[in-house]
Amino acid sequence: MTLTPALRAKVLVMSADALLKWKSQILDYQQRVRENKPPEQTALFDIAPNHCDPDRIDPLLLRLVPMSFYRVPADSPGDACLYFVVDSAAGLILYVGETCRSNKRWQGIHACKDYIASYQDLHYRYGLQTAVNAAFWWEAPVARRARQELELNLILKWRSPFNKENWERWGQPFG
Numbered sequence: 001m002t003l004t005p006a007l008r009a010k011v012l013v014m015s016a017d018a019l020l021k022w023k024s025q026i027l028d029y030q031q032r033v034r035e036n037k038p039p040e041q042t043a044l045f046d047i048a049p050n051h052c053d054p055d056r057i058d059p060l061l062l063r064l065v066p067m068s069f070y071r072v073p074a075d076s077p078g079d080a081c082l083y084f085v086v087d088s089a090a091g092l093i094l095y096v097g098e099t100c101r102s103n104k105r106w107q108g109i110h111a112c113k114d115y116i117a118s119y120q121d122l123h124y125r126y127g128l129q130t131a132v133n134a135a136f137w138w139e140a141p142v143a144r145r146a147r148q149e150l151e152l153n154l155i156l157k158w159r160s161p162f163n164k165e166n167w168e169r170w171g172q173p174f175g
Helices: 016-035 067-071 111-126 144-158 164-170
Strands: 064-066 081-087 092-099 132-137
Touching: 016 092, 016 111, 016 144, 016 164, 064 067, 067 132, 081 111, 081 144, 092 111, 092 144, 111 132, 144 164
Parallel strands: none
Antiparallel strands: 064 132, 081 092, 081 132
């Protein structure tokens, strides 16, 4: 006998207070990162700044698009980029990802879609405001290894809670 999804219990992982505390801890950390700029290394010669420097990329300053962006028909598989899932209502960076196919990456299965749905559902149930959007950084390296290295540096810098690299720190309440 197979269970249909309708018969599965919907269990809330967090109370409203726990959710607000969880978000507050992440927001405090991410705001400190934004405010505390790393020291700039001086050089004897003028060196062009590295445009792929993770300290020069602020996901909250990028143009936001609705999370339904991947449903829009596209003529091509897209371009290499870094993408961010943000709750713009809270100013939180929830997820950092990379792809070489910006128009295809979110089609089909992506675990982050489930985290987002659970996150939004919990906010809806408690009457809390949320605005989950995506943002893209189009200057990412085309070379996969360099792009993934930049992605990892940004995941570790922002400690985005939906990335598995940060589950030990923030828990995994939505997955």
